[in-house]
Amino acid sequence: MAARGNALKRRVRSSGGRLLRRFGLLPGGMPDGLGDDAALASSSLEGDVVVYFPDTQDSLYQLRSWYGPLQELHRAQGVTIVCMDSRTAAALRAETDLPVVTIALDATLDAIILRSGTKLVLYVNYNPLNTAALRSRSAIHVSLLHGDSDKVVSVSNQIKAYDYSFVAGQAAIDRLERYTTLFDAPARCIPVGRPSLDTDQVAVTVRADDHRTVLYAPTWEGGQSSAAYSSLRTHGLAAVQSLLDAGLGVIYRPHPLTGVRVGDYGETDRELRELVEASGNRVSTDRSLQQDVIDSDLILCDVSAVMGDWLPSGKPLLITRPADPHARDAATALLGMSPRLAASEAATAGSLARELIEHDLLREERREMIEYYLGDVTPGASLARFLEACRRLSARRDELWARIQEQERPAGSDSW
Template sequence: MPARGNALKRRIRSSGGKLLRRFGLLPGGMPDGIGDDAALADAALDGDVMVYFPDTQDSLYQLRTWYGPLRELHRAQGVTIVCMDSRTAAALRAEVDLPVVTIALDATLDAIILRSATKLVLYVNYNPLNTAALRSRSAIHVSLLHGDSDKVVSVSNQIKAYDYSFVAGQAAIDRLERYTTLFDAPARCIPVGRPSLDTDRIEATVRADDRLTVLYAPTWEGGQASAAYSSLCTHGLAAVRSLLAAGLDVIYRPHPLTGVRVPEYGDTDRQLGELVESSGGRVSTGRPLQHDFTDADLILCDVSAMMGDWLPTAKPLLITQSADPQSRDAATALLSMSPRLTVAEATSAGNLARDLIEHDLLREERIEMIEYYLGDITPGASLARFLEACARLSTRRDELWARIQDQQRPSADDSV
C-alpha cells in the first residue's frame, strides 16, 4: 500500500509539473523543459558547433553578447543553439538568425550529439545545468563566459569542468594562475580578445554638444555575498545626484538582471531611472554598448567586465568600492591602479568625475594595458582569433575522437 501511494504521489507531481510548464507558471530561473524531443528523434544538429544554453530568458543577455561572433562562426562551421526552455528558444528565434532547438531529455541530448558528430560545445556561463551536455565524450567543451572581469566568478573552480576556456587576454590567464589552484591556465586557456567588440563596432559619431557625460553602469546584485559588487543601492542615487549637480550629463545603463534576485534593487533602479530622465539624461536599455561608450567621457562602474571593455576608449574610469564586507574580488592591475569610489565619497562623485575627465593622469598607463587585457584590438583581429581557435579545436577533436574510436574497435584477437 505505501509503495502504491508513493507511485501515485510521483504521478501527481509529474502531472502538476507538466501543467506548470505548459502554462508558464514555473518559478523564475527554472527552464520549462518543453522540448522538441519527439521531432528530433532521428534528426541531426546543423553544423560542427553546438551552443548549450539551458537558461531562462532572464539570463539571455549572456548569450546576446555573442550573437555577432556566433553568426560569423555559423558561416564558417555551422552553429546550432540548444536550449532547455521553450520560451528562451522562441525569443532566440526572434532575435538571431541561427538554428535553435529545445531539448528537454538528457537521452535526446546524448543521442543527438553523437548522431550529429558535433565537434565543439560552447557555454556562456557556469549554469549547473550545463552538466547535461558536459557528459558527452565525443565533443570538446569550451567555456566562453559573457565577460572578463575581476569578479570572483572569473576564477571559479567550475572552470575545471571544461576542456578549454576562451579568455580575453593574458590578464585573464594571470588572474587564474594567481587565484585558482590545480588548474593549468596557460595550457587550458586560449586568448581570443573580445570578438563581440569587433562585430558590434560602430562608426565614430559627432557628439551633438560638448557637455561632459558620465556613463553609470552598475552590475547586478550578485548570487552570493562574495560577489556582491553592485553599487546601485549603496552609491547610485547619491552619486548620480552629485554628477548632475556638477553639470554633467548622465547615461544610466542598468544591468539586465537588476532586481531579479533582490526587489530593493528593482525599486532603486526605477527611482534612478526617473531621476536621470527628469534631468534630461538617458536610461540605456537594449542599446548597443558601443553607442554608450562613444557618447560618454568617463564610466562609473562596479567591478565587472565593463572595466576591460571600456579600456579601448582610452577614456578615464572610476570604479566603485563595494560596501559589503563579505565581497571579494580577483584583482588585477587595472583594478589596483584605478580610482575607487567608496560609499562615503558618493556625494562627491560629480567633482571627482569632472577632475578625472579634465586631468586624466592615468591615460598612458591604461593605454599600455589594452594589449595585456584584450590582445590586438585592430578591427577584426579578435574575431579572427576566435574563428581560428574554433577551427583548430575542431580539428583536434577529430584527431582525438578518431583515436578513441580506433581503441574501441574489436581487434582480430577479440574474435578468436
C-alpha cells in the first residue's frame, strides 16, 4: 500500500509539473523544460558550435550581447543555440536567424552533441544548469560570459569548470591570477577583446547635439550581498536630480534584471524613469550601449562591465562606491584610478560630473589602459580574434577527440 501511495504521489507531482510548465506558471528563473527531444531523437545539430543557454527570458540580455559575433561565427562554422526553456527559444527565433532548439533531457543533449560532432560548446554565464552540457567530453567547453568587470563573479571559482575562457584582455587574466587560486589563467584564458563592440557599431548614429550629457547606467541588485554593487536605491534619485539641477542632460540606462530579486529596486527604477522622462531626457531600453556612449560626455556607473566598454570612448567616468558593507570587488587599475561617488555624496554628482567633463585630468592615463583591458580596438580586430580563437580550438578538439577515440577503440576492431 505504501509503495502504491508513493507511486501515486509521484504521478500527481509529475502531472502538476507538466501543467505548471504548459501554462507558464513556474517560478521566475525556472526553465519550463518543454523540449523538442522527441523530434531530435535521430537528428543532428547544425554546424560545429553549440551555444548552451538554459536560462529563462529574464537573462536573455546576456545572450543578446553576443548576437553579432555569433552571426559571424555561424557564417564561418555553423552555430546552434540550445535552450532548456521553450519561451526563451521562441523569443530567440523572433530576434535572430540562428538555429534554435529546446532540449529538456540530459540524455538527449549528451547524445546529440556526440552524434553531431559538435566541436565547441559556448556559455555566456555561470548558470548551474550549464552542467547538463558540461557532461559532454567530445567537445571543448568555452566560457564567454557577457562582459568584463571587477565584479566578484569575474573571478568565480566556477571558471574552473570550463576548458577555456574567452576574456577581454590582459587585465582579465591578471585579475584571475590575483584573486583565483589553483587556476592557471595564462594557459586557460584566451584574450579576444569585446567582439560585440565591433558588430554593434553598424547600428549607431552620429550625435545630434553638443549638450553636455551624462549616461547613468547602474547595475542590478546582484545575486548575493558580496555582489551588491547597484547604486540605484542608494544614489540614483539624488544623483540624477543633481545632474539635472547642474544643467546636464541625462540618459538613464536601467539594467534588464533590475527588481528581479529585490522588488524595491523595481519601484526605484519606476520613480527614476518618471523623473528622467518628465525632465525631457531619455530612458534607454532599446538602444545599443554604443549609441548611448556616443550621445554622452561622461558615464556614472557602478562596478560593472560598462566600465570597460566605455573606456575606448576616451571620455571620463565616475564610478559609484557600493553602500552595502558586504560588497566585494576584484579591483584592477581602472577601478583604483577612477573618481568614486559614495552614497553620502550623491547630491553633489552634478557639480562633480561637470568638473570632470570640463577638466578631464585622467584622459591620457585612461587611453594608455585601453590595450591592457581590450587589446587592439581597431574596428573589426576583436571580432577577428574571436573567430580565429574558435577556429583554432575547433581544430584542437578534432585532434584531441581523434586521440581519445583511438585509445578507446576495442583491440582488433575497426569500428565502435
